[in-house]
Amino acid sequence: MSLKKESSNVIRLAHGAGGILQEELIKFITKDIPFKKVNNGIGVEELDDGATIPLINYEKEIVITADGHTIYPLFFPGGDLGTLSVCGTVNDIIMMGAEPLALTSMIIIEEGFEFNQLEKIVSSMNAMAEKANIAIIAGDTKVMPRGTLNELIIATTGIGIKDKNIKILDNNIKTGDKIILTGSIGDHGTALMASREGLNISTDLKSDLSLLLELYHVLKSDINNNYIHAMKDPTRGGIAAALNDWAVKSNISLWIEEENVPIKKQVTAICDMLGLDPYNIACEGRALLAVDPKYAQNILEKIKSTQIGRGAQIIGKVKADNPKRVFLKTIVGGTRFVDMPLGEPIPRIC
């Protein structure tokens, strides 16, 4: 180890944390892919939640998403890796305005992992798949030598179907649109951090991990009528990453009212303590929607009628000036930027 190379030319953890570094990594990997789309559908370049394959001579198109799931600890307050991998996949399909049909699952296991642990995770997957009414139609398993990965990784492909004319895309937001958030932010990431070894924070906070299927059902007509212009589940990087992504891809500015952004008291307290910004922290059961202002109130009421959307709020609006930027009117009345988070959130020192 004495001959360690002194270089910054390696992948760091922050490259996987949903911020600017991750964007750089994805561009690095995808830039030379020879064929990036099929039948002029949405391809890898759009960097959306998923891709589409328009079916020639039919009204429909196939929606495909890919997701790798890792988490520490594997079992956390409010779920486990099994629940997470099904929810994450189904939610990505729904965020494209599509109906989830099936998923494939690839499980990579570290040598020495216990069968009873695996059983718990597989049965959570199955239970969640049943709830989501989605088939698990193919899969693969690999066992890797001890130490080459940490316990377990699940990689999924999600398959859904939708009408070709539904355009729910990150680059489809229009001036005047209202932004709806379906519930409190930061629960998942904060609960996970609190449950990690070494922090000794005791809290009743649970991950918000849940299926967004209910949203799809109550909003079907609004989706079909294209009243909803974009949808996104703010996972890694939190709502700050999701909103910035929208502002850049749609070339608009977003104006958010801090007062209307729901945050649980426990999340505020733990984030204050650790010096973290709840806007940068992952949710696993929330959605952001950019909707036609004429139907915003109506869509909000429908979301509020669901179990997962009771805390929904209109949190802001879309403007044309200062494009590619997200602004926040703070609770004390000041205005500031919300920036793209950089990488993994690191607790501060004092």
Added chain:
Amino acid sequence: MDIPGLDILRSGKFAEKVIKSIKEIIKEIGKPIKLMHVCGTHEHTISKYGLRSLLPKEIEVLSGPGCPVCICPAADIDKAVELGKRDDTIITTFGDMIRVPATNISLAELKATGADVRIVYGPNDAIKIAKENPEKEVIFFAIGFETTVPLIGFEIQSKPPSNFSVICAHKLIPAALELLMSQSQLKIDGFISPGHVSTIIGLKPYEIFSQGYRIPNVISGFEPNDVLLSILMLLKQVRDKKHDTINEYSRVVKPEGNIIAQKIIEEVFEPVSSPWRGIGRINDGGLIIREKYKEFDADKKFDIKIEKSLDIPPGCSCHLIMVGKLYPYECKLFRKECTPIHPVGPCMVSMEGTCSIYYKYHSDDNN
């Protein structure tokens, strides 16, 4: 998990009232006023809540050298990096510290090449790692002001395992205030002083300072309305030509401070003239571990000498930004070569660094 009074401390209505009074008093004063805080957490509050956008334009709030990560000399980081290259060593430190650029590489870059560098939440975690890894040397890279010093002092006093040692890079705040007053071109009208430092050291060191230099000083908490109230308290002093140290953060800070913590500091450390990154040597500006505890002093245990170090890379303005002589957007590297992903200078790294805060919350021209 409720913090009592938090509703008021973050209330928009209350802020409105304070701003109204601030506007009235600045009119009475009738000239522009320059205030300075010396704490990264204060800058964070000011920027996060957009407080500058609420203040009348006659009031300028400058950001002083209050980010412990930023003022830690490159030579100390180089030392941690050199020690971290050894096979039998685990380097532990606070989260922000690992990304700070040093002369050659940062601790994060060292970690990515395979070295064992771990982020801990406090020195007690480092002790735990030392106990679990008796065959390794566990070094805690200790930085921070008076707030973090007692924690490390306590662990050193409590007979840690023999494979544990500390790189002591602690700094002291009151000495820095004196240095700022000696910089005549700054012409500061009042200081907003950090509440958490005062929790430990009490009001006395500040009282001597505000009397000695005839400058108003307010010990402030960290909520948006704490900072606004502190600005109001400073303006009242300026108007009435007073120069006292007033405690806005009285819900936490006792006049005498934390006596137990002060005793720990006194027992384990001694003040020395100490280099601050980009600022230079400050009399009584830092701490070293006393001879009595030298077995836990990594400096003495390993005798690593850093011959040449580079605090401020060419083109970087961190040394001017840290003492409030320049705003980040006046540096020619800001948002160009220097970003939080590729920080050139130390102020672009930590969430308490002025440049990093400006990058996150402000536009280029501060509009």
